[in-house]
Amino acid sequence: xxxAYAKLRDVQPVSLDGKRVTVMINAGLRDxxxxxxxTGADGIGLFRTEFQFLVAAALPQRDRQTRLYRDVLDxxxxxxxxxxxxxxGGDKALPYLREDDRENDENPAMGWRALRLAxxxxxxxxxxxxxxxxxxxxxxLNVMFPLVSEPWEFDAARAVFEAxxxxxxxxxxxxxxxxxxxxxxxVPALAxxxxxxxxxxxxxxIGTNDLTQFLxxxxxxxPKLAERYDWLNPSILRFMRRVVKAADEAGVAVGVCGEMGxxxxxxxxxxxxxxxxxxxxxxxxxxxxxxxxKTNLADIAEAMEGWLAxxxxxxxxxxxxxxxxxxx
Ligand code: PEP
Ligand code: MG
Numbered sequence: 063x064x065x066a067y068a069k070l071r072d073v074q075p076v077s078l079d080g081k082r083v084t085v086m087i088n089a090g091l092r093d094x095x096x097x098x099x100x101t102g103a104d105g106i107g108l109f110r111t112e113f114q115f116l117v118a119a120a121l122p123q124r125d126r127q128t129r130l131y132r133d134v135l136d137x138x139x140x141x142x143x144x145x146x147x148x149x150x151g152g153d154k155a156l157p158y159l160r161e162d163d164r165e166n167d168e169n170p171a172m173g174w175r176a177l178r179l180a181x182x183x184x185x186x187x188x189x190x191x192x193x194x195x196x197x198x199x200x201x202x203l204n205v206m207f208p209l210v211s212e213p214w215e216f217d218a219a220r221a222v223f224e225a226x227x228x229x230x231x232x233x234x235x236x237x238x239x240x241x242x243x244x245x246x247x248x249v250p251a252l253a254x255x256x257x258x259x260x261x262x263x264x265x266x267x268i269g270t271n272d273l274t275q276f277l278x279x280x281x282x283x284x285p286k287l288a289e290r291y292d293w294l295n296p297s298i299l300r301f302m303r304r305v306v307k308a309a310d311e312a313g314v315a316v317g318v319c320g321e322m323g324x325x326x327x328x329x330x331x332x333x334x335x336x337x338x339x340x341x342x343x344x345x346x347x348x349x350x351x352x353x354x355x356k357t358n359l360a361d362i363a364e365a366m367e368g369w370l371a372x373x374x375x376x377x378x379x380x381x382x383x384x385x386x387x388x389x390x
Contacts, residue, residue, distance in 0.1 A: 070348035071102035078358040083333070085351055086142075086341040088319060091117075092130065095137035097344040102351075105141040107341020108267065108319040109134060111190065112148045120158050124189040131197035142204055144267065144341075146246065147190055147219070149208040151175030153283075171275060171282070176209035181218055191226040199236040206244035206267055211251050213258045216243075220262075246319070248272035253305055260312035267341070268305065270320025274298055293322045294331055294381055296373035303335040303370065310336065317341060326353055327381045330390070333359055334366030356390055 075083045086107030087097055091114075098106065114122050114130055122130075134143055150156055152175030180187040194203055207219045220243050230237055242264035247253060250273070260266075270293065275282040277298055278291040302318075309316035317339030322328045324346030330353065332340065342350060365384055374380050 070351055071100065073102070073348075073351050073355065075351040075354040077333075077354055078356065079360050081338065081359050083354045084317070084339040085347055085354070086144075086317075086339070087344045087347060088341050089134075090114075092133055092137070094344070095134060098138060098141060101344050101347035103141075103344070103347050106134070106138060106143040107317060107339070109143055109145045110149065111145055112150045112154060115148060115150055115156060116154060118158075121156075121186075124193050127190060127193035128196050131194055135197060135201060142202070144204040144206055144244065144265075145194055146206050146208055147177065147187065148180055149176040151179040171272070177207045177215055177219055178209065178211075181215060184222065187219065187222050188226060191223045192230070195223070195226055195230055195238060195241075196235070198238040198241075201238060202240045202242065203238040204242045204244070204265075206246055206265070208246045208269070209248050209272065210245040211249040213252075213255050213262070216245055216259065216262060246272075247305060248276065250276055250301070253301065256305065256308045256312075260309065260314050263314050265315040265317070266305070266309055267317050267319045268302060270298075270302075270318055270322040273301075273320065274322075277301060292378055293325070293328045294378040296370055296377055299331055299335055299366070299377075300370050302332075302337075303366075306336040315339060324350065326350070326390070327378065327385060329353055330357065330362060330385060331366065331377075331381055333357060334362040335370075336363065353390060357388070361388070 075085050077083065084104045086105045087101060087103045088108040089095065089097070089106050090110035114127065131145065152170035152173040194205055205223065207216060210216050223241065227237060244263055244265035244267060245259065246267050246269045248269040252259065271282055274291060274293060280287040280291045306316050318332055318337055319341040321343065323332055323340040324342035326349060329340060329350050340350065369377055369380055
């Protein structure tokens with residue numbers, strides 16, 4: 063396995079028709095950082111900051127957060143890191159949160175979690191904003207917010223970061239050279255507001271794990287539904303294609319950071335709807351780079367156009383056959 067990594071580490075993911083695809087990895091702990099060099103990925107497309115909270119016995123103090131983020135940025139060197147603010151609450155309830163902050167919701171995935179919780183427990187978001195800003199002093203901070211459902215939630219979260227930036231400026235502290243703000247597109251309602259959202263954003267990252275469960279009203283953790291709601295389904299691909307088109311037209315970078323992007327046929331379908339940035343599990347980087355190198359993106363786009371216009375009974379079978387016919 064290590065040998066396979068080594069062979070593909072220095073391979074540039076450039077398609078047969080000469081398009082460079084960005085392949086990044088998902089991470090959440092200091093220990094994940096060596097995978098950047100092992101895989102030769104382009105950066106960290108999703109750093110799940112809640113991992114530090116989930117493995118701790120008490121709420122991590124701000125300076126501990128700062129240290130983690132600084133270590134992560136140091137380890138990444140010139141490669142970009144996209145930090146996601148905490149996605150806790152719901153089923154990722156923290157035992158050390160106040161009793162009334164723990165969700166006993168019947169539908170935790172749709173409950174009081176992620177940015178919803180962070181905007182109401184503003185101390186938590188403020189501390190995280192300050193930690194991220196301080197850790198990014200003199201460099202670029204890329205930050206995105208999870209489970210944004212409406213534009214005002216993004217505005218409110220950004221305002222918390224901007225207020226902390228002003229505070230640090232008054233203190234004459236070294237600031238980040240630039241801040242790029244983004245959202246995770248996980249809640250379908252947000253896709254209806256892209257005309258309002260896109261001008262505010264540097265990037266969008268589609269979280270297909272949550273997006274799929276909300277589009278199909280199908281719990282992502284329920285094994286009885288796992289086979290039934292396939293990622294290679296015309297409705298999810300049509301939905302995402304609209305998002306990609308709108309983002310491309312607005313000149314806003316759009317990528318996928320859900321598990322879908324790390325699977326061969328799914329990644330092929332994503333390339334076919336115009337996705338050019340993937341953030342995936344480290345073990346998938348080599349195989350996905352190889353897939354990109356052997357694919358003509360214009361050809362898969364044309365095939366996908368046909369399938370989405372006239373959906374076949376079994377899209378997975380069609381994509382599988384296409385892959386075989388094209389030596390993939
Ligand atoms: C997603 O929902 O696709 C995602 C990447 O976030 P998480 O899996 O952490 O909810
Ligand atoms: Mg998610």
